[in-house]
Amino acid sequence: xxxxxxxxxxxxxxxxxxxxxxxxxxxxxxxxxxxxxxxxxxxxxxxxxxxxxxxxxxxxxxxxxxxxxxxxxxxxxxxxxxxxxxxxxxxxxxxxxxxxxxxxxxxxxxxxx
Amino acid sequence: xxxxxxxxxxxxxxxxxxxxxxxxxxxxxxxxxxxxxxxxxxxxxxxxxxxxxxxxxxxxxxxxxxxxxxxxxxxxxxxxxxxxxxxxxxxxxxxxxxxxxxxxxxxxxxxxxx
Numbered sequence: 422x423x424x425x426x427x428x429x430x431x432x433x434x435x436x437x438x439x440x441x442x443x444x445x446x447x448x449x450x451x452x453x454x455x456x457x458x459x460x461x462x463x464x465x466x467x468x469x470x471x472x473x474x475x476x477x478x479x480x481x482x483x484x485x486x487x488x489x490x491x492x493x494x495x496x497x498x499x500x501x502x503x504x505x506x507x508x509x510x511x512x513x514x515x516x517x518x519x520x521x522x523x524x525x526x527x528x529x530x531x532x533x534x
Numbered sequence: 535x536x537x538x539x540x541x542x543x544x545x546x547x548x549x550x551x552x553x554x555x556x557x558x559x560x561x562x563x564x565x566x567x568x569x570x571x572x573x574x575x576x577x578x579x580x581x582x583x584x585x586x587x588x589x590x591x592x593x594x595x596x597x598x599x600x601x602x603x604x605x606x607x608x609x610x611x612x613x614x615x616x617x618x619x620x621x622x623x624x625x626x627x628x629x630x631x632x633x634x635x636x637x638x639x640x641x642x643x644x645x646x647x648x
Contacts, residue, residue, distance in 0.1 A: 464642045
């Protein structure tokens with residue numbers, strides 16, 4: 422059974438710092454991995470999708486990497502801003518489970534002034 | 535605008551009173567699913583649908599029903615809600631159920647059962 426773990430559970434950094442969020446998964450037989458952002462009381466916003474054949478994806482100040490064989494992904498946020506404060510979730514779709522997403526419990530990020 | 539729309543956003547109800555949470559997508563997606571989010575447990579899949587008239591149980595289906603009569607709609611039905619179904623619910627859709635497509639989520643429905 423696929424399990425997804427995110428470390429750390431919470432993180433506080435000053436504005437302008439670069440930071441890395443970690444995600445690990447136990448079953449490397451995945452179709453893809455998605456990073457989401459969740460604001461309090463809001464829905465999930467898709468940030469980046471990495472297919473299993475890809476190593477990384479970039480969108481603006483965000484860069485996500487995938488090492489499928491070791492079951493790890495990182496989300497790198499450059500030059501953090503207070504508006505980046507949110508909970509970040511990673512999720513994988515595992516082969517044989519259709520498009521079911523297995524989620525980690527998230528990293529709650531606070532960027533302070 | 536491509537989107538997944540859930541209604542209502544907030545709902546407080548009493549134990550045993552049947553309710554339906556609606557979900558609609560305008561992207562012509564085949565695959566739709568429902569998740570619930572609880573503190574410390576993350577998001578867990580309740581039910582999913584591969585296409586019209588094709589539905590199946592997810593990881594936590596007890597106490598829920600779904601239907602998929604039209605491609606765009608996938609309502610979640612609680613026939614007799616109980617307090618342990620108090621949660622934040624999300625509907626999601628993907629182009630297909632083949633696992634390699636991006637998932638889009640609705641804004642969520644916060645349900646409280648008293």
